[in-house]
Amino acid sequence: MPVKNMTKKQIQTFFERLREQRPHPQTELNYSSPFELLIAVLLSAQATDVSVNKATDKLYPVANTAQAILNLGIDGLKEYIKTIGLYNSKAENVIKTCQILVDQYQGQIPETREQLEALPGVGRKTANVVLNTAFGQPTMAVDTHIFRVGNRTGLAVGKNVLEVEHRLIKVIPKEFIIDSHHWLILHGRYCCIARKPKCGECIVSDVCNWPDRFEFGAVKSIAIKNLS
Numbered sequence: 001m002p003v004k005n006m007t008k009k010q011i012q013t014f015f016e017r018l019r020e021q022r023p024h025p026q027t028e029l030n031y032s033s034p035f036e037l038l039i040a041v042l043l044s045a046q047a048t049d050v051s052v053n054k055a056t057d058k059l060y061p062v063a064n065t066a067q068a069i070l071n072l073g074i075d076g077l078k079e080y081i082k083t084i085g086l087y088n089s090k091a092e093n094v095i096k097t098c099q100i101l102v103d104q105y106q107g108q109i110p111e112t113r114e115q116l117e118a119l120p121g122v123g124r125k126t127a128n129v130v131l132n133t134a135f136g137q138p139t140m141a142v143d144t145h146i147f148r149v150g151n152r153t154g155l156a157v158g159k160n161v162l163e164v165e166h167r168l169i170k171v172i173p174k175e176f177i178i179d180s181h182h183w184l185i186l187h188g189r190y191c192c193i194a195r196k197p198k199c200g201e202c203i204v205s206d207v208c209n210w211p212d213r214f215e216f217g218a219v220k221s222i223a224i225k226n227l228s
C-alpha cells in the first residue's frame, strides 16, 4: 500500500514532539570549528560516527587547521585515520581540500554550496551538513536514515535523495527547519530503524502514515484519533 503524504497538521505535531524530546539536537560527530566539522563529515562517508570520533579525538589536538594537516603530510595523516574505512582515498581528499583552503580561502571554510562542493571529497550531502550545522543555513542533508524516515512516514516521499531533500525543505515549517536534520537522523537511528522500527515506543506513531506500523506495535486507537 503506498504511503499517504502527511498533512500540515501531522507534520506540525511530528516536529513538535521531536523538538520536545530533543530540544537541542546535535550531530554525534565531535567538532569545535567549521574546519573540524568539514573534515569529520568527509571522513564519515560509509563509516560510523564513533569510528570517526575515535580518530579525530587524537588528530585534532595535534592538527585542527588546514595548514597543520598539510604539515602532517599524507602519511602522517593516514596514521591518525587508518582505522576508518576507505582511509587511503579519504586522506588524499583531505590533503587536497586543505591545500585549496589554504590557497584560496586563507584556511577558512567557504560558506556557499558551490564553493564547498568544489572541494575534493565534498558532495552535496557533506556541503548540506556543513551549511546547516556550522553556518545555520536551512539545508537538508539526506542520508540513509532521513531517506527512510521521509518515505516511510509520509513526511517526504521521493524516489531519490534529491527528491526527498526538496520535499523536506518544502514541507517542514520554518520554525523547525534548522534542527530538523538532526531530529530526523536521530529518530531514524534510534527509533525508526531500518529492519525493526520501534513503533510501539515511538513518540510520533499517532501521526505517522506508515501502513505497517501497527504490526510493529503502534497503538491503533490513538493513531486514528490523531490522524482525523
Ligand code: SF4
Pocket: 152, 153, 191, 192, 193, 197, 198, 199, 202, 203, 204, 205, 206, 208, 209, 210, 213, 216, 218
Ligand atoms: S511509528 Fe514506526 S514507522 Fe512511524 S515514525 Fe514511528 S518508528 Fe517510524
